[in-house]
Amino acid sequence: MMTPRRALWIASLALAWLAAIVAGYFVIHKPFGLEVAASISRVVVDIAIGAGGVLLAGGLGRRLVLEAHPDGLSRAALQAALGLGVLALAILGLGAVGLLSPLPLWIVTLGAAVGLRHWISGWVGDLRAVRPLWTKAGLLGGASAVVSAVIVLLALAEASAPPSHFDALVYHLTLPLDFLDQGSVAFSGQNPYWGMPLGMEILYTWATGLGRPETAAVLGWMVGLVALLGVLALGQRFGARAGWVAVAALLCGQTLAESLGWAYADWLAAAEGVGLLIALDSWRQAPGCRRAALAGVMAGMAVSAKYTAGLGILAGGVYLLFANGVRRGWRPLLTFCVAAVLSVIPWLLKNQLGAGSPLFPFLGANVWVSADRQAWYRGGSGSGSILGAVLLPVRATLLGSEGAPGYASSLGPLLLGLVPGALLARRAQRGLVTLLGVYVLAGWAGWGIGSLASPQLLQSRLYYVLYPAWAALAAAGFAGLSRIRVARVRFGRLAAALVLLSLSLSALGSIRTAVRFNTPAAALGITSPESYLAGRLGGYVPAMEAIEALGQGASVLMLWEARGLYCRPACLPDHWIDRWIADRHALGSADAILESWGRQGITHVLLYRMGADFVRQADLRYSEEDWRSLEEVVAALRPLSQIGDGYVLYEVPR
DSSP, X not given: OOOXXXXXXXXXXXXXXXXXXXXXXXXXXXXXXXXXXXXXXXXXXXXXXXXXXXXXXXXXXXXXXXXXXXXXXXXXXXXXXXXXXXXXXXXXXXXXXXXXSHHHHHHHHHHHHHXXXXXXXXXXXXXXXXXXXXXXXXXXXXXXXXXXXXXXXXHHHHHHSOOOOHHIIIIITHHHHHHHHHTSOOOOSSOGGGGSOOHHHHHHHHHHHHSOHHHHHHHHHHHHHHHHHHHHHHHGGGOHHHHHHHHHHHHTSHHHHHGGGSOOSHXXXXXXXXXXXXXXXXXHHSOOHHHHHHHHHHHHHHHTXXXXXXXXXXXXXXXXXXXXXXXXXXHHHHHHHHHHHHHHHHHXXXXXXXXXXXXXXXXXXXXXXXXXXXXXXXXXXXXXXXXXXXXXXXXXXXXXXXXXXTTOOOOOSHHHHTGGGGGGOOGGGHHHHHHHHHHHHHHHHHHHHHHHHOGGGGOGGGGTTXXXXXXXXXXXXXXXXXXXXXXXXXXXXXXXXXXXXXXXXXXXXXXXXHHHHTHHHHHTTSSOHHHHHHHXXXXXXXXXXXXXXXXXXXXXXXXXXXXXXXXXXXXXOOTTSOHHHHHHHHHOSHHHHHHHHHHTTOOEEEEEHHHHHHHHHHOTTSOHXXXXXXXXXXXXXXXXXXETTTXXXXXXXX
């Protein structure tokens, strides 16, 4: 009979033999080369850093507010959102004193992780509340969770691939590289988007300093997961299945689903909006100034992502007044507003100290952005009707399409489609439904007023701070429909079928995008970055290669091309697509414009002809004299090469 000791030795040798054979086999029969292995390793590191950032935010938020909400999942989402906002302020502080470089960022990050390890562990413990939602979700919840996971993982592939989306190339990822190059958040005068609140861009600076631009995009994806976690937490208050329906309501919109991987700032606004809603719900259950102040902090932190997220302050304030009445509601409202303003002040102070105006670049002209440029960027007053503003959510849902003029986003059908069912909510759920309904209606009103004031404020992508409430209200609507059964007709089953249909079609859209551009292969290094970017960006890629070939000392002015990420520092991008008209109005003649360019050290001009032609047809503010003057300037330049679909590279005469 074999002794236990002998059996242990034999088992150990057998396992070592197995490992040696497996290793030897794959050394000879390599499944992929070293380049692919290196790419996979980089993706793993990106995910580890992004996950570490969210863990750090969760631990920090838990340290600051331990009992944020009685529900564990809601508490975890609120704490993570709070932590993200505080981290952004802390990194802004490092940038203010010139410590934005990889070594200080690593030291601060590791030190914070060690100091917060106990709180991080507690925060992770609250995440266990997701497991019962899976086991109790039934067929609909399980299917929704699986399809949602497909959409989310495809967005992760997008985040891990080389950045390719417009605003990421213009400023979301470009500004972080500028900050790291100069070691601070000081304004160089080149990119007017520096005047945005930059909460997400500061977090991207942190992630890029710890890794690379793709690391920042993965962190942005993780921030989106925080928002989805909060939406799940709010939705499950109406039942486990309803929680997954709330997530589905967000992910069935093409823009909402795919933008998880775009390295934009929108999902931070959604995450902070979720935190605001959970804080308001906590105040609803146990009113008090501390909880009103916490809600105000979350509302202010949403503004750190995007100015238009200030609608969260409006919506939260309206709810506090509605819940308490004008006579009793002024005290929590005042507390809420003071906390919100204090949370916004650091970002306004950044603008005041760096550019001389708290609302730069939109207000407060200076040597970098003139009053004429500000007026041009605003695009004049809105032209919509009051009826159009009233019907705005319906129009945005039915007519909005990603990248198209107007609403410029696809929101999917469930956010709007399920909301009426919330009228059927149980009595015990009506308090939360009221909170969500008032928040959505107040935000809707603010969006409508904004659309009347400026055509740019019509765009759906500016209002991610509203969509978590909308999604949770959709969950309430699904739960309400599920209660109704007439004869053999179960309204809940019919609604479930439409939910799964919508979510599945959204997943097919994400799959189609991934297959079309071979995104997973690019993320894993199977497809080269050059090939992937050429497929996504067309002639832009060879144009950037032509600029790189000019060598050091080249300073290239880009006209009608705003994307500068891949030609730093040689390029002067046309960030607001207004460089020509600004020079034309300020300098007048072609000779004066050429002389000014020469004084600025500009050696070359990259003209995006297709962009200029589009603007010529679409923007009636340009005169024929403006275009004739452009042709005069172009005629005085020396053409070097025609590149791709519409780019021409010129040399400026000296």
